[in-house]
Amino acid sequence: MAEYKGVLVLGELADGKLAAITSELLGCGRRLADELQEGLFCLLIGDALGGASKEVIALGADNAYAAEHPSLKEYQADSYMQVAEQLVKEISPRAVLMGQTFMGRDLAPRLAFRLGTSLATDCLDLSVDPQTKLLVQTRPVYGSNAQAVFTSELLPQMVTVRSKAMSPSERDDSRKGEIIPFEADIDASKVRTKTLETVKEEAVGIKLEDAPVIVCGGRGLGGPEPFQTTLKELADLLHGAVGASRPPADNGWVSEALHIGLTGKIVAPDVYFAIAVSGASQHTAGCSSSKHMIAINKDPEANIFREAEFGVVGKYEEVVPALTKKLSELLAG
C-alpha cells in the first residue's frame, strides 16, 4: 500500500489564464500542507498551459504537474478523469482539493467513486485534525440552513471548495518549485461523450463576479421589464451589474448567466442590493459574503432582512426610483 502524502490541488484555467478559484485552492492547500508538514502539488490540465504552471508555483505549489495535450483543450469528463486518476495513483496525495465549479462538480464525484474514497463537496472551511491528520470538512446543507462537519478515514481525502470561501495565496515570483510535464495515457475509446457545440450567452457589461456593486432582483419583480429599467438604472448609476435570484432565471425573465445562488454564481461585491428577493437560503448562499447588503421588500417578514445591513420595507416600484434619483444627486454633488 502506497503511503499517502501531500496535498494535490486540481487547478483550473479560464480563458487561458489561471482561474481565481485556483489561487484560493492554493491558498487553502498551502495552509493545510504546512500544518501537515508535507508538500503542495498542483495539477493543471489543458491544451496550452502557457505560464500557468509557473504561476501556481508563485502561488505556493511545490510541484506543478502540467498535463498538456491537444485533446484536453476543453473539459470532457472522461478525458480529464483519466489524467486525474493516473496522477493521483502515481503520486498518492493525502488530500485532493478541487473547486466547487462546473468542472469540480462534474469531475470530483466521479473521481471519488472511481478511487473508492469519500468526498465532501462545496466546503466552506477545512482544517487538519492534528491527531489523525484527517481533514475536518465543513459544508453547508439544507440549502445553507445549517452546516455539517464531516470526516472520513478513507484516503485520499477529497473535497471541493466553494469559490470565494478561502483567501487566495499571496503571489511570490521568487518561490522555487518544479514544473513536471505529466504525460497521461489517454485512451480515446474511453471518452464516451462528444461536445458538438459550445455557446456563450454572456451578459453585456460588467461581469457579475467582478462587479463592485450588484443590484439583484427576485421573484417579486413579476417579469423581465424591471430588470431592464428600474434595476438597470440603479446599477448603471453605481457602475454595477444586475443579477437575479433563481425564479427570474428559471422563468426566463433574465439569462441564466445572471443567476446568483447555491446553483448559480457565488458573488462577493462591496454592495449588494436585494430587491423583491425573499431571501431563501439557496439564494443567500450565493451572496452572503457581500460586504454590505441592502434589502428592499414589501414584506417586513421576508428572510432577506435577517441577512441585510440596511433595509426598506415598501414596494420596490416606489422605493427604488426615489433611491436612484437621490443617489444620483448626492453622487453628483
Added chain:
Amino acid sequence: MLTLQPCSQEDSVAKVQCFHGATDIIRGTIRAKVVTVDWTHILLYSLAATNLQGGYRMPVNMIVCCKQVPDPEVPPAVFKVVNNKMTWPAEVKPVIGQYEEFALEAALMIKDKVGGKITVLSLGNKFVRDVIKKALAVGGDELILLEDEAFEDGDSWSTANALAMAIKKIGEYDIIFCGRQSSDWDAGQTGLGIAELLQIPAVTLARKVEVTDGKAWVEQVIPDGYRSVEVTLPALITVTSELGVLRYAALKGIMAAAKKQPVIWKPADIDLEASQVGAAGRRSKLEKLFQPVKEAKCEIIEGETPAEAGVNLAVRLREAKLL
C-alpha cells in the same frame, strides 16, 4: 431488414436489433413484450420504430431517481438542529425534491416525443404514498421503493451504491435521470456515483435532452452559456432547473396512480446486507451538524411614504460611506 433475437422468455422481453440497409447499421435495443412464444409470429407492441430523418425512433426505457425531502420552500427558520439531526415541525410536508421533479419532467418530455417507459426509483423510509405517487400521477409507469429503516441516514456513497444495485436488478435501461443535487443535503454526488458504479457515461446539468438512434443529445449548462453534448446510451443524465418545471398531474393520472401499488425492495432484494446500506454503509462520518447563529442587525430605514424611505436610504448609504 429486422432481425429479432429472444433474450429471455421468462421476463417476456425480446432484444431486437435493427439493421438498416447493408452497411448503414443502426443498432438499438428495443424492449417489447413477447405476446406469443411462437417465434415466427411474434407480435411486438409499443414498438414505434418509425423512420425519422433517416434514423429510427424507438421507445426509451428510463429510470428516474427521486428523493422524498422536507419542502425546501418553507421559511428557513423552521429547521432546527437537535442532537446532530435536522428536525422540522410536522406541518412541513414532504415533497419530491425539486431537482428530481425536473428530472422527471425530462423523462416525460422524451416519453411524449418518442414513447417509452418511466420507472421511478426512490430510496428511504416511511414514504408518504401520496407524495411519492405524484411521480406516477404525472406519467411515470412504475414505482420502485427501496424502503427500509436500514436505508436511513446514508451518505452519497451508500445511497448511490444501493440505487445502482437496484438499477442492476431492474436490468434494462437506456437513460437514468437524476436531479443535479438533492434538495436537503445538496451534495450533488449520487447521480455521478451511480454512473461510475454502473460504468456508464454521465452528463450533468442538462437543460434539454433529446433521444435518437441510441444516442442522447444534451444541452448542458456551463458557466455563461451551454454546450451540446452527444452521449451513447445507456447513460446517466443529471438535470438542472432550467429544464422547466414539472407538469401538473391530470385527474386521470391521479386516479390511475391511486390504483397502482409500488414495488417495495428491502436490502436483501438488491443483494445487500443491512450493514452495507444507509447509516451503516457510510464512507463519511457526520461529526457535527449546527446552525450558525445570525444576529438580526438590519437597520430599517423609515419614511412617510415608500419613496421618502428610498430618499432616506440614499442619504444613509452616503453617510455610511457605502457608496
